[in-house]
Amino acid sequence: MKNYDVIIVGAGPGGIFSAYELVTNNSELKVAVFEEGHLLEKRKCPIDGDKVKKCISCKTCSIMSGFGGAGAFSDGKYNITNDFGGTLYEYIGKKKAIELMHYVDKINMEYGGEGTKLYSTAGSGFKKICLQNKLNLLDASVRHLGTDINYIVLNNLYNFLKDKVDFYFDTPVTNIELLGENDEGYIVDTSNENYECKKCVVSVGRSGSKWMEKVCSDLKIPTKSNRVDIGVRVELPAVIFSNLTDELYESKIVYRTEQFEDNVRTFCMNPKGSVVTENTNGIITVNGHSYEDKEKQTENTNFALLVSKHFSEPFKDSNGYGESIARLSNMLGGGVIVQRFGDLIRGRRSNPKRIEEGLVVPTLSATPGDLSLVLPKRILDGIIEMIYALDNIAPGTANDDTLLYGVEVKFYNMEVEVDDHLESLHKGLYIIGDGSGVTHSLSHASASGVFVAREILEK
Numbered sequence: 001m002k003n004y005d006v007i008i009v010g011a012g013p014g015g016i017f018s019a020y021e022l023v024t025n026n027s028e029l030k031v032a033v034f035e036e037g038h039l040l041e042k043r044k045c046p047i048d049g050d051k052v053k054k055c056i057s058c059k060t061c062s063i064m065s066g067f068g069g070a071g072a073f074s075d076g077k078y079n080i081t082n083d084f085g086g087t088l089y090e091y092i093g094k095k096k097a098i099e100l101m102h103y104v105d106k107i108n109m110e111y112g113g114e115g116t117k118l119y120s121t122a123g124s125g126f127k128k129i130c131l132q133n134k135l136n137l138l139d140a141s142v143r144h145l146g147t148d149i150n151y152i153v154l155n156n157l158y159n160f161l162k163d164k165v166d167f168y169f170d171t172p173v174t175n176i177e178l179l180g181e182n183d184e185g186y187i188v189d190t191s192n193e194n195y196e197c198k199k200c201v202v203s204v205g206r207s208g209s210k211w212m213e214k215v216c217s218d219l220k221i222p223t224k225s226n227r228v229d230i231g232v233r234v235e236l237p238a239v240i241f242s243n244l245t246d247e248l249y250e251s252k253i254v255y256r257t258e259q260f261e262d263n264v265r266t267f268c269m270n271p272k273g274s275v276v277t278e279n280t281n282g283i284i285t286v287n288g289h290s291y292e293d294k295e296k297q298t299e300n301t302n303f304a305l306l307v308s309k310h311f312s313e314p315f316k317d318s319n320g321y322g323e324s325i326a327r328l329s330n331m332l333g334g335g336v337i338v339q340r341f342g343d344l345i346r347g348r349r350s351n352p353k354r355i356e357e358g359l360v361v362p363t364l365s366a367t368p369g370d371l372s373l374v375l376p377k378r379i380l381d382g383i384i385e386m387i388y389a390l391d392n393i394a395p396g397t398a399n400d401d402t403l404l405y406g407v408e409v410k411f412y413n414m415e416v417e418v419d420d421h422l423e424s425l426h427k428g429l430y431i432i433g434d435g436s437g438v439t440h441s442l443s444h445a446s447a448s449g450v451f452v453a454r455e456i457l458e459k
């Protein structure tokens with residue numbers, strides 16, 4: 001059986017930054033990375049808008065899996081903040097978390113990101129304007145790499161790592177076994193061979209959530225799961241939001257609804273971007289991204305409006321709840337549904353003619369339909385309230401032709417019980433990134449990777 005000092009499962013940002021930090025600080029270490037998906041250059045989603053218009057549920061989703069993880073074709077927005085993107089600070093402290101996010105940013109700059117803009121809410125007049133309209137603008141600095149530069153950074157990181165780390169692509173890890181009674185090490189099983197290691201870092205992201213559940217159950221690692229975010233992706237002419245996006249690029253704004261006192265928030269804002277589909281465990285949901293390259297930019301801005309649902313006992317399957325709602329939209333629309341805001345508030349479905357006549361040209365080919373048949377009333381009411389609140393700071397948001405795509409679901413991995421070192425109850429088995437439930441963003445996931453690598457190096 002081949003032996004490693006450290007085996008990393010998953011080559012998303014968490015796994016990549018663990019590997020990077022390990023090998024740059026100790027060139028003697030034998031490190032392997034196992035990844036279910038392909039090498040970056042082989043990652044190709046078959047949807048071309050021509051022959052293949054909709055998700056065909058590939059065996060491994062090239063959007064979610066492969067070198068770079070779920071973030072590879074993302075907008076590459078690295079939010080440096082403790083206000084959202086995960087709760088890493090609860091484990092390692094706020095100061096350390098921010099310090100590591102800045103460190104990740106520095107590496108991204110060294111590997112091709114130099115020259116990209118770092119936006120900040122600090123000193124922005126929008127904070128006051130938002131508060132005057134019952135909206136709360138959260139504090140953050142955001143580095144916008146853009147889909148194109150993000151790809152270049154990942155490619156450069158791969159070229160740096162490939163001779164120092166053994167990469168196993170298209171190799172899903174099937175199981176992790178304990179070696180001996182006292183956590184002396186781990187056996188990492190794949191369908192071809194098994195490998196042995198002293199320390200194991202698991203960073204399997206959202207696409208690995210079901211597998212992570214199984215590993216935790218097998219190894220008796222406690223978990224809890226109680227949150228899912230459900231909502232829509234809004235698409236409107238970029239000029240409507242340009243005041244905000246020119247200054248802040250991405251703004252995380254929270255609105256507390258009058259009717260139910262639920263929090264609705266903006267998420268993943270993509271100025272001049274495109275709306276895209278996402279496949280999580282066979283369920284098609286919506287997302288968005290944008291390019292730094294002006295040639296690839298569109299006339300539209302998109303962002304999600306999400307409502308968090310926290311469940312209490314006895315219900316445990318919050319992701320199952322989100323999946324069922326997404327399945328409804330898949331059932332009615334064969335995938336993602338698009339509806340004009342004007343049609344939604346008039347209680348009628350959108351049809352191809354109304355969409356075509358509208359002022360907003362959709363960037364995603366979705367099925368015109370009726371989101372009120374999919375989203376629970378409470379969630380939909382909250383979203384409509386927030387659209388009107390946003391209309392006060394960005395007039396035109398509540399125009400009839402504003403497009404709503406549904407559904408957008410943020411599945412949260414169950415929270416895996418880890419200690420302040422991000423180590424599970426088995427010594428030397430670290431669970432990081434989105435797969436741990438601790439992080440939900442590029443910057444937090446990457447920072448968690450650096451953090452555990454330093455823990456391992458120290459030990």
Ligand SMILES: Cc1cc2nc3c(=O)[nH]c(=O)nc-3n(C[C@H](O)[C@H](O)[C@H](O)COP(=O)(O)OP(=O)(O)OC[C@H]3O[C@@H](n4cnc5c(N)ncnc54)[C@H](O)[C@@H]3O)c2cc1C
Nearest residue numbers: 010012014036065069070071074173205208433434441442
């Ligand atoms: C379209 C899109 C846009 C996004 N945009 C942004 C953004 O702009 N800013 C932001 O902060 N976040 C964004 N995100 C979220 C961000 O990508 C994730 O938070 C981040 O990638 C998490 O990193 P990770 O390393 O924890 O997991 P992932 O990036 O999900 O990587 C996990 C890897 O593990 C692999 N894996 C899973 N199971 C196994 C197994 N059993 N064996 C081997 N390998 C396995 C997967 O194939 C995957 O490559 C976006 C996500 C999507 C899908």
